[in-house]
Amino acid sequence: MISKIFDSMQAGLADVPDGATIMVGGFGLAGQPKELIDALLDQGAKDLVIINNNAGNCDTGLAALLAAGRVRKIICSFPRQSDSHVFDGLYRSGKIELELVPQGNLAERIRAAGAGIGGFYTPTGAGTPLAEGKEQRHINGRDYLLEYPLHADYALIKALRADRWGNLVYRKTARNFGPIMATAARVTVAQVDSIVELGELDPEIIVTPGLFVQRVVATGGTI
Numbered sequence: 001m002i003s004k005i006f007d008s009m010q011a012g013l014a015d016v017p018d019g020a021t022i023m024v025g026g027f028g029l030a031g032q033p034k035e036l037i038d039a040l041l042d043q044g045a046k047d048l049v050i051i052n053n054n055a056g057n058c059d060t061g062l063a064a065l066l067a068a069g070r071v072r073k074i075i076c077s078f079p080r081q082s083d084s085h086v087f088d089g090l091y092r093s094g095k096i097e098l099e100l101v102p103q104g105n106l107a108e109r110i111r112a113a114g115a116g117i118g119g120f121y122t123p124t125g126a127g128t129p130l131a132e133g134k135e136q137r138h139i140n141g142r143d144y145l146l147e148y149p150l151h152a153d154y155a156l157i158k159a160l161r162a163d164r165w166g167n168l169v170y171r172k173t174a175r176n177f178g179p180i181m182a183t184a185a186r187v188t189v190a191q192v193d194s195i196v197e198l199g200e201l202d203p204e205i206i207v208t209p210g211l212f213v214q215r216v217v218a219t220g221g222t223i
Contacts, residue, residue: 003164004213015072031176037062037065046072047076052076066090067090076099111184112181120146152181157181158192159192161195162190167213168192171193188213
């Protein structure tokens with residue numbers, strides 16, 4: 001019987017090695033898999049590369065992982081906001097590396113990894129400091145930059161419900177980067193509110209098929 005259900009967050013992340021590249025879902029706090037991040041903090045892996053839209057909020061979740069000195073590099077679109085003091089301090093003191101990626105480019109680079117696309121040209125970033133060192137082409141009167149896909153060893157995402165095969169549905173905009181991150185990682189770990197019986201999820205509303213999910217952990221009720 002196929003079952004991707006793990007008993008705990010810690011069990012789902014037990015094999016994460018030092019130096020792993022990890023995608024973390026969420027748009028700020030919306031859709032952020034906080035419990036999985038807390039479990040990663042407890043697990044102890046260090047020298048991590050994190051791919052996320054933001055660089056942590058306040059002192060919890062991703063910000064706590066940064067504060068513990070466990071992240072070597074972060075690839076994100078919005079590293080600074082009113083509550084990003086943890087990242088700000090680390091960056092200004094040279095303790096963390098930043099790769100700044102425009103949000104649309106970030107999403108497309110992740111999607112490209114899942115779709116098997118080797119690279120793509122985009123006008124976003126052309127003519128700015130972000131173009132430095134990148135291949136450029138002039139196409140139909142516009143300047144374009146070559147961007148490469150973003151792959152990860154693990155993707156930590158949050159969904160609303162799952163079944164034991166790993167099929168996922170999300171809560172409104174909390175899905176954000178979750179579906180594309182699930183396709184771009186070697187191991188996808190989904191934190192869900194509840195796990196339901198096979199057949200209870202309408203196939204028409206399943207967003208992420210279980211094919212892309214290797215591990216499921218429930219924070220709420222289970223079957």
